Amino acid sequence: MQYETVIGLEVHVQLHTRSKMFCGCPADYQAAEPNTRTCPVCLGLPGALPVINRRAVEYTVLTGLALNCRIPEFTKFDRKNYPYPDLMKGYQISQYDLPLALDGFLEIDGDTQLGLGRRRIGVERVHLEEDVAKLQHFPGEGYSLVDVNRSGVPLMEVVSKPDMRSAEEARQYLTLLHSIVQYLGVSTGNMQDGNFRCDANVSIRPVGSQILGTRTEVKNMNSFRAVYQALEYEVVRQREVIEDGGAVVQETRGWIEEREVTVSQRSKEYAHDYRYFPEPDLPPLRIGPERVAELAAELPEFAPQRSARFQADLALSGYDADLLAGSRSMANYFETTLTLAATAKEVANWMLGDLARLLNQDHREIDASPVTPQRLADLLALVADGTLSTSLAKTVLEEMYATGGEPADIVREQGLGQISDTGAIEAAVAEAIAANPKAVADYISGKDTAARFLMGQVMRLTKGQAQPELALRLVQEGLELQKTRGSLEP
Amino acid sequence: MGSSTEHSAYGPTRNPWALDRIPGGSSGGAAAAVAAGQAPASIGTDTGGSIRQPAALCGVVGLKPTYGRVSRYGLLAFASSLDQIGPLTWTVADAAAVLQVLAGPDPRDATASTEPPPDLSRLFPGNVRGTRIGVPRVALADGVDPEVLDAFGAALAMLSDRGAEVCDVDLPHMQYAVPVYYLVAPAEASSNLARYDGVRYGHRAKLDGAAAGVSEMYARTRSEGFGAEVKRRIMLGTYALSAGYYDAYYVHAQRVRSLIRNDFDRAFAAVDAVAMPTTPTPAFRIGERIDDPLAMYLGDVFTVSANLTGLPAISLPAGLTQARLPIGFQLVGRPFDEATLLRIGDALERDAPWSDERPPAFA
Numbered sequence: 001m002q003y004e005t006v007i008g009l010e011v012h013v014q015l016h017t018r019s020k021m022f023c024g025c026p027a028d029y030q031a032a033e034p035n036t037r038t039c040p041v042c043l044g045l046p047g048a049l050p051v052i053n054r055r056a057v058e059y060t061v062l063t064g065l066a067l068n069c070r071i072p073e074f075t076k077f078d079r080k081n082y083p084y085p086d087l088m089k090g091y092q093i094s095q096y097d098l099p100l101a102l103d104g105f106l107e108i109d110g111d112t113q114l115g116l117g118r119r120r121i122g123v124e125r126v127h128l129e130e131d132v133a134k135l136q137h138f139p140g141e142g143y144s145l146v147d148v149n150r151s152g153v154p155l156m157e158v159v160s161k162p163d164m165r166s167a168e169e170a171r172q173y174l175t176l177l178h179s180i181v182q183y184l185g186v187s188t189g190n191m192q193d194g195n196f197r198c199d200a201n202v203s204i205r206p207v208g209s210q211i212l213g214t215r216t217e218v219k220n221m222n223s224f225r226a227v228y229q230a231l232e233y234e235v236v237r238q239r240e241v242i243e244d245g246g247a248v249v250q251e252t253r254g255w256i257e258e259r260e261v262t263v264s265q266r267s268k269e270y271a272h273d274y275r276y277f278p279e280p281d282l283p284p285l286r287i288g289p290e291r292v293a294e295l296a297a298e299l300p301e302f303a304p305q306r307s308a309r310f311q312a313d314l315a316l317s318g319y320d321a322d323l324l325a326g327s328r329s330m331a332n333y334f335e336t337t338l339t340l341a342a343t344a345k346e347v348a349n350w351m352l353g354d355l356a357r358l359l360n361q362d363h364r365e366i367d368a369s370p371v372t373p374q375r376l377a378d379l380l381a382l383v384a385d386g387t388l389s390t391s392l393a394k395t396v397l398e399e400m401y402a403t404g405g406e407p408a409d410i411v412r413e414q415g416l417g418q419i420s421d422t423g424a425i426e427a428a429v430a431e432a433i434a435a436n437p438k439a440v441a442d443y444i445s446g447k448d449t450a451a452r453f454l455m456g457q458v459m460r461l462t463k464g465q466a467q468p469e470l471a472l473r474l475v476q477e478g479l480e481l482q483k484t485r486g487s488l489e490p
Numbered sequence: 491m492g493s494s495t496e497h498s499a500y501g502p503t504r505n506p507w508a509l510d511r512i513p514g515g516s517s518g519g520a521a522a523a524v525a526a527g528q529a530p531a532s533i534g535t536d537t538g539g540s541i542r543q544p545a546a547l548c549g550v551v552g553l554k555p556t557y558g559r560v561s562r563y564g565l566l567a568f569a570s571s572l573d574q575i576g577p578l579t580w581t582v583a584d585a586a587a588v589l590q591v592l593a594g595p596d597p598r599d600a601t602a603s604t605e606p607p608p609d610l611s612r613l614f615p616g617n618v619r620g621t622r623i624g625v626p627r628v629a630l631a632d633g634v635d636p637e638v639l640d641a642f643g644a645a646l647a648m649l650s651d652r653g654a655e656v657c658d659v660d661l662p663h664m665q666y667a668v669p670v671y672y673l674v675a676p677a678e679a680s681s682n683l684a685r686y687d688g689v690r691y692g693h694r695a696k697l698d699g700a701a702a703g704v705s706e707m708y709a710r711t712r713s714e715g716f717g718a719e720v721k722r723r724i725m726l727g728t729y730a731l732s733a734g735y736y737d738a739y740y741v742h743a744q745r746v747r748s749l750i751r752n753d754f755d756r757a758f759a760a761v762d763a764v765a766m767p768t769t770p771t772p773a774f775r776i777g778e779r780i781d782d783p784l785a786m787y788l789g790d791v792f793t794v795s796a797n798l799t800g801l802p803a804i805s806l807p808a809g810l811t812q813a814r815l816p817i818g819f820q821l822v823g824r825p826f827d828e829a830t831l832l833r834i835g836d837a838l839e840r841d842a843p844w845s846d847e848r849p850p851a852f853a
Contacts, residue, residue: 043690044685044690045691046566046567046685046686047563047564047565047566047567048563049562049563049567049598049599049600049601050600051597051598051599051600052600079681081681081684081731083684083687083708084704085689085704088685088690089684089685090681090683090684090685090687091681091684146689146690273732273733275681275728275731275732275733275736276736277677277681277731277736277740280569280570280571280601280678281567281570281600281601282600282601283600283601
């Protein structure tokens, strides 16, 4: 019996706004001491009222537009009622039946191993809600701790249709969604920090069947790799259950990273009645077509399109183009440097080579680079006009990164300018020839490579600053002179 | 909660006019304090009549502003779409002065109007010449105390003498106001009161043994911490919102709520204010209705419409019964038109023979 996998993903994206969803508390809670980013509203104190964060709504609409969704003119918030110690008010303000965005899609390449090509994965809806507080449990100690910093942080939920057919397709969808929210700047999208959380709904059915099988919900996947592995595992597990004559139980299962298995967490038979009703403390929102058009105009060119453009217009390789287009800040840095008069191939090489190495060592993002596009362009100009050799330029780049200095200043301060003064080099050539009689003899007897050896000596003597081509020419001239002299000797 | 201020954890509050009677509720204490001369003004909240009804039973002025006129930030929420804060005072001019201070935009309340309130000091002395007052006669047919009806008629006659035009208006859906209110208000309350769970503040039940978990803590804390009337409303509200009943009860009630508002909007094409008694009866005795919550709820018949529609409403003293118990006269106005209500109220108050009456025990 051949089975087909059916996967839907629910992704919670923490929005990168300055304030929380319904109050003015700073939304950046990650590094803060517990319970220092709170106020009566996000604490849910008696008498507190929510007020809508406009930017969070805009970010959600932008994401909906990027996912090809319809933005309805009328939308509202609803209360989702349930009791739990991490839920301050005893209800979460969310969206139930009239979300901000509906009926979109993402195009993935498809799982070619299954014979599936490029196609659309449906996005059911994108809605906005508030995050809950963080609980820390101490089993056996008799208490748990509540950190309210995260309570009220804006959370955008993207719900896909159950259109993915394998862990690979889920990976493609997630990667693309991740790239989009980063590109939009609506989220840092860091799974490890909890900014980008993925839950999956998985079921299998006989190939050709139109009826959906019983699904399980898989949670606690904290990296893209974990999502892939968990989905692969769960599909196999469900198939084994069925082939053993059993039936898949509708339940929530958690991915256990250390054991690489999913484990049943609770049965979903008793589903909580959330008693959704429209949030009476917040007016409904009317987002007119003009406002939607304004926001649509803010959409950037996303990674796939940008990479394609780099390949077509700038003749970059697919590999390089994908890397440069990979993040919005990388791509912007690249294009800015290009406007400051440098060639695409050069900039690409430096950005993906030495600059990337320096940034990675520090775990820095490119927008924190001390080497600005202007400075990189200036450095490349110094190479182009012969002031610096490529290898010297690398040294200068390291200095620029360490000090944030201008390339021209560094070259001047350290006397690193390429020596193109013939006289200066000739002195070094004479010294090299005098110090290496064997090499001279080799050259005279026909070994042309000896010239290169002597050129290397000249470079060493000039601390690498001699202009290489000039040095080689002068060495050759010097050697030729030796030859003729030699032949003139009686 | 409740219409009698008998259920408080501090014990019942007494009506200054007759100490064996209720002052009304739920802002019974606020009304009693002003009536007894203990304070020149007080502030109450009105969700279904909780300012106006005690004002009527205690013989003082009680004003529920338009929903959104006064910020609700800082107010312990009961029913979020109905609650409004307002003044209880001896005179209409005092009510205007207090409202002037309370009213205004607040960025912390998304339901508060962003328009600043008008200057209410220029309304007085109130002139009612040409002001049109509508009376929903059908609504007054059943269950209203004859003395209350007489006082109501007398007040209308007085206004008419001063030049007001009194006519009939039709509010056909007003008969559904109480059932609609007792679905919508408890539903919202059941959600608003969920935060009182013993986790962060307030009472937390003492649990025996380490075996007890969060669910037991919640159940015991809330059983101990909430009074009978509150529990009743939480249960009603949870039921009305629950799966399978939400559409039939909560949604349906909200739809009828719109119909009630439409009735008033149509009436305001012909009149400037709608007049009704504030309560069907004067103050009853303490303990008389405590075992009959339904009878208690039915007493809200004239007040809940203003909350459901969000319209401003004022209760004005309209004399005393034979037994020297106060009776209230109520006016409901257009959205954000407290000015008209205050103007008419002042006209009524100016020459009314009862305006100098004081509770005998506190004169």
